[in-house]
Amino acid sequence: MGMAAVGLFTGMALGFAGHFAGFGAFLLVAALDAIGFVSGRFADGDGERGDLFHGREHVNRRR
Secondary structure (H helix, E strand, O other), X not given: OOHHHHHHHHHHHHHHHHHHHOHHHHHHHHHHXXXXXXXXXXXXXXXXXXXXXXXXXXXXXXX
């Protein structure tokens, strides 16, 4: 599944949560989406722990 499709489904989930359950549910879904995205990147092997704590400048200097 491409990143565009993932973004589409995430946006739909956030929209439904915000419309039907209110702003608190919107924030909860957004937080769970972010956690799921980061854990998925680690599971795929695309992420490292240091990527969460350093900005883009640090990553570009390393290469």
